[in-house]
Amino acid sequence: MKKNVKIISSLRVVLALGFLVAGANNKQAIKKPKNIILLIGDGMGLSQVSASYFFKDTAPNFDRFTTVGLIKTSAEGDLVCDSAASATAYATGISTYNGAIGVDLQKNPAPTILEKIIPMNISTGIITTSSVMHATPACFYAHAASRRSYQDIAAFLPTSKIDFIAGGGTEFLDKNKREDKRDLIREFEDNGYEVQTKGLPKKTTDKKQAIFLADDGMDKMLEGRGDFLPNATKMALDKLSTNENGFFLMVEGAQIDWGGHDNDTDYLITELLDFDKSIGVALDFAAKNPETLVLVTADHETGGFTLSADNGDYNKIKPTFSTGGHSATMVPIFAKGPGENNFGGIFNNTALFEKMMKFFN
Numbered sequence: 001m002k003k004n005v006k007i008i009s010s011l012r013v014v015l016a017l018g019f020l021v022a023g024a025n026n027k028q029a030i031k032k033p034k035n036i037i038l039l040i041g042d043g044m045g046l047s048q049v050s051a052s053y054f055f056k057d058t059a060p061n062f063d064r065f066t067t068v069g070l071i072k073t074s075a076e077g078d079l080v081c082d083s084a085a086s087a088t089a090y091a092t093g094i095s096t097y098n099g100a101i102g103v104d105l106q107k108n109p110a111p112t113i114l115e116k117i118i119p120m121n122i123s124t125g126i127i128t129t130s131s132v133m134h135a136t137p138a139c140f141y142a143h144a145a146s147r148r149s150y151q152d153i154a155a156f157l158p159t160s161k162i163d164f165i166a167g168g169g170t171e172f173l174d175k176n177k178r179e180d181k182r183d184l185i186r187e188f189e190d191n192g193y194e195v196q197t198k199g200l201p202k203k204t205t206d207k208k209q210a211i212f213l214a215d216d217g218m219d220k221m222l223e224g225r226g227d228f229l230p231n232a233t234k235m236a237l238d239k240l241s242t243n244e245n246g247f248f249l250m251v252e253g254a255q256i257d258w259g260g261h262d263n264d265t266d267y268l269i270t271e272l273l274d275f276d277k278s279i280g281v282a283l284d285f286a287a288k289n290p291e292t293l294v295l296v297t298a299d300h301e302t303g304g305f306t307l308s309a310d311n312g313d314y315n316k317i318k319p320t321f322s323t324g325g326h327s328a329t330m331v332p333i334f335a336k337g338p339g340e341n342n343f344g345g346i347f348n349n350t351a352l353f354e355k356m357m358k359f360f361n
Contacts (some may be wrong), residue, residue, distance in 0.1 A: 033293035033338045033359050034246035037237075037282045040090075042083060042136055043257030045301030045329050047139065048268065052276055054317055055269050061279040065296070065334040072330055072347045076105060080328045083257070084147040086299035086349055087139035095354030101135065101144040101153060109143035113248065113353060114162060117360050123163045123240040123247035126230045127232045129225070129271070130217045130254035131169030132157065136299060140250055152179055157210070158187035164204075164236040164249075166228075168214030170197055200231055204239045220255060222271040229253065230277040237285045242295050246291070248360075251278055260303030263321040268305070286337050293337035293359070297352070301329045 032195065041048070051058035075085035075098045082098040089095055092102060092110035104110050114124050125283045128137045133154045142156040143313040175183035188195050202213075211232070219225040233251050240247035253275030255334035259268030279296055286292040303321030311318075333352070335343035342355050 006355040010208050020083050023130045028087070031338045031341075033288065034291040035241070035293065036356055036359065037148065037246070037249045037286070037292060037294045038090075038356070039251045039275070039279055039282060039294070039296045041086075041253045041256050041272070041296070041298045042130075042134055043260045043300065043302030044272065044275070044298035044325070044331065045100045045255070045305060046224060046257060046303045046332050047297075047307055048260075048272055048301070049332060050307055051269055051305075051319065052272055055278065060260055060273075060276050061283055062106065062276070062296070062334060064088060064283050065294075065336045066334040067340040067344050069335070070240035070330040071297060071333050071352065072348050074328065074347065074349075080326050081258070081300045081349070082147075082228050082326060082350065083299045084177055087136040089349040090299070090352050091139045091274055093350050093357070095348075095350050099145075100149050101138050101149070102140075103145060108143045112140050112309050113360075114140050114160070117248060118161050119173040121243070121245045121361065123243040123245070125164035125236040125240050125247065125249040126162055126167070126252075127229065127236060127250070128167040128252040129255050129274075130167060130252065131172065131214070132165055132212070133169045133172050134217070134254060135251050136249065151180070152164060154184055155182065157207065158184055158191050158193070161191075162208070162209075163247075164209045164239055166200070166209070166211040166213075166232040166236070168212060168216050168218045170212045171215040173212065179191075200228065200235060203237060209239065215259075217254065220258075220267060221274050224275075226275070227274075230270070230281045232287075233278045233281045237281070241285075241289065248356075248361075250284070252277065252328065256298075257302045259304055260301075261304060261324055262322070263324060265319045268303070269319075283336065291338060293335065293341065295333060295335050295352075295356075298331040301325075301327045301331055 073081045075081040076095040083090045083192040085098045091112040126137045135151045138153045139162045150172045173184035179325045234284040238288040255271040282294045308320045310316040
């Protein structure tokens with residue numbers, strides 16, 4: 001009888017171990033995300049992130065992440081990086097010169113993550129508070145020797161096959177303002193896009209969406225931009241998530257950088273808190289869609305922003321700046337979702353592309 005009890009107990013142990021292994025295998029199976037949401041706070045260094053803890057009434061959404069790393073931001077040939085070289089590194093995996101849009105040191109086009117995954121029938125989206133032709137978003141779909149070639153950059157968009165585009169930039173689409181007189185709005189429509197220039201639509205259709213709500217960059221938050229960024233993020237997620245093959249969405253809080261360049265604390269912080277709202281939208285979506293990886297990072301730090309004690313008063317913070325340009329400080333990366341363990345530690349900006357791309361291969 002005792003022998004039978006031992007056998008039964010052993011079987012129970014084996015079965016229990018079997019369930020544990022099966023459970024572990026299931027967890028392993030969902031460590032590869034189907035969807036990636038990459039949020040880039042342009043110019044957002046660690047001090048900018050820290051400011052959200054002191055200037056927001058509630059806990060910032062950064063608190064919801066479980067993995068944090070650091071990214072080295074230098075460009076090829078320069079210790080201090082600009083948005084173009086950084087975004088090219090993120091979008092293509094190559095290190096290049098400041099000012100380059102999706103090209104290598106010889107100015108040859110480098111395939112972007114969007115160009116690689118669109119043929120896999122994966123949906124894609126780009127949202128920004130700048131013009132969509134500005135450096136950071138441009139590097140995900142265009143190839144140009146100079147970030148200032150806005151008209152050339154814009155010409156890549158109508159045939160890009162990106163499913164959801166939202167930001168500013170109508171002046172680079174208007175045939176009356178373009179040197180080549182091309183009507184890019186018409187070209188969008190000819191390529192199956194629904195174009196919006198008056199405001200975010202109440203709902204999207206089955207068509208690809210091209211939403212341009214400003215001549216160039218969007219209004220500042222201080223000028224009444226409102227909830228464009230979080231609302232556009234939610235709208236994009238609703239649309240892109242209908243694809244069973246998955247999606248990649250890049251969301252840029254562009255004007256954190258502009259506040260840093262202006263050494264304007266109110267400008268910087270209001271843009272930062274707006275970006276934090278959009279992070280919340282992404283994390284809320286991921287909580288309901290567990291095959292989603294959310295990544296939040298910056299292209300570089302702007303302004304040498306610091307949270308100083310005000311005249312020696314350690315209970316009062318006085319934000320200060322050390323430059324009107326960029327700095328070489330590393331930027332944080334926050335990750336949550338399947339595969340997040342790949343984003344801890346310290347790594348080069350080019351590695352972000354490699355880490356994201358392996359999930360789609």
